[in-house]
Amino acid sequence: MNLTRRPRRNRKSEVIRNMVQENFVTVNDLIYPIFVLEGQNQALEITSMPGIYRYSTDRMLDEIAACVDLGVKAFAPFPVIAENKKDRFATESFNKEGLFPSFIAEVKKNFPDVVLMTDVAMDPYSSDGHDGIVDNGEILNDATLEILAKMALEQARAGADIIGPSDMMDGRVGFIREYLDKNGFQNVAIMSYTAKYASAFYGPFRDALDSAPKFGDKKTYQMNPANAREALLEAELDTLEGADYLMVKPGLPYLDIIKSLRDNSHLPIAAYNISGEYAMVKAAAANGWIDGEKAMAEVLLSFKRAGADIILTYFAKEFAQYLKKIS
Numbered sequence: 001m002n003l004t005r006r007p008r009r010n011r012k013s014e015v016i017r018n019m020v021q022e023n024f025v026t027v028n029d030l031i032y033p034i035f036v037l038e039g040q041n042q043a044l045e046i047t048s049m050p051g052i053y054r055y056s057t058d059r060m061l062d063e064i065a066a067c068v069d070l071g072v073k074a075f076a077p078f079p080v081i082a083e084n085k086k087d088r089f090a091t092e093s094f095n096k097e098g099l100f101p102s103f104i105a106e107v108k109k110n111f112p113d114v115v116l117m118t119d120v121a122m123d124p125y126s127s128d129g130h131d132g133i134v135d136n137g138e139i140l141n142d143a144t145l146e147i148l149a150k151m152a153l154e155q156a157r158a159g160a161d162i163i164g165p166s167d168m169m170d171g172r173v174g175f176i177r178e179y180l181d182k183n184g185f186q187n188v189a190i191m192s193y194t195a196k197y198a199s200a201f202y203g204p205f206r207d208a209l210d211s212a213p214k215f216g217d218k219k220t221y222q223m224n225p226a227n228a229r230e231a232l233l234e235a236e237l238d239t240l241e242g243a244d245y246l247m248v249k250p251g252l253p254y255l256d257i258i259k260s261l262r263d264n265s266h267l268p269i270a271a272y273n274i275s276g277e278y279a280m281v282k283a284a285a286a287n288g289w290i291d292g293e294k295a296m297a298e299v300l301l302s303f304k305r306a307g308a309d310i311i312l313t314y315f316a317k318e319f320a321q322y323l324k325k326i327s
């Protein structure tokens with residue numbers, strides 16, 4: 001055959017393949033979401049997320065030390081709040097002495113260089129299991145903003161580097177930005193959950209925090225999975241309101257949205273490879289149906305290829321171990 005173009009020439013050997021490789025995942029790209037428990041010496045595995053544990057602060061400090069050794073230095077903690085501390089207004093979320101601010105301060109004291117991106121949303125603390133105040137079955141937008149801002153301020157005071165509003169209320173980025181600035185926290189950044197979809201893949205996370213909605217669903221605030229243009233509208237608003245990073249969540253079913261934000265924004269773009277995506281890979285691997293390690297590496301690479309700068313993933317530690325093993 002007389003073919004002028006033979007793309008296979010560039011795949012001929014490992015050295016050549018490495019030479020022409022377009023995208024890479026490194027430990028610098030990763031943020032590790034972690035789950036924090038009350039108490040001492042507690043470790044509770046999440047059944048639907050094999051290998052992921054909820055730890056009390058003391059045990060989590062050991063876990064963070066192990067991750068830092070592997071090069072993973074950014075974390076996104078979520079608090080597990082006891083049922084008797086939950087109420088309609090998520091009051092516990094702005095308790096200075098609460099589990100979460102204490103945890104943040106403890107991490108920053110022990111690891112000043114570690115970056116903490118802290119979650120702002122009512123659901124871990126809400127007796128209704130929603131991200132906003134529930135009033136007669138309706139999720140109130142503007143009244144919720146006040147709570148989110150108070151929560152963000154306590155996290156900033158405790159030492160958070162990046163605030164991560166995951167609630168999808170309208171106007172929250174601007175409202176939180178203004179509140180932080182007014183209180184002297186101009187240097188605390190905001191990573192907005194910009195395009196957060198009403199997804200079936202959040203299940204294992206809600207198991208981890210026991211935070212599933214007590215009634216209804218989250219479709220009046222999280223986005224419809226059928227929509228793409230709407231993500232650009234959210235991105236435009238978050239950018240105008242002062243977001244420092246834009247995030248897409250979930251990751252795998254929304255690679256097109258990551259690409260679209262990448263092409264339409266100058267801000268860093270993050271992808272959240274969420275709990276259900278982690279669970280899928282783990283379940284298939286446990287059954288011997290796929291090679292879990294290779295699937296993990298391929299999934300993470302897909303986010304970089306789509307244009308993400310940052311990946312939030314439960315694979316962070318395992319991927320860092322894998323990189324070390326293959327180097």
Ligand code: PBG
Nearest residue numbers: 121123166201202205274275276
């Ligand atoms: C809610 C929140 C959710 C996640 C992070 N913050 C789930 C939800 O909207 O119910 C999910 C993360 C994951 O599934 O890994 N504020």
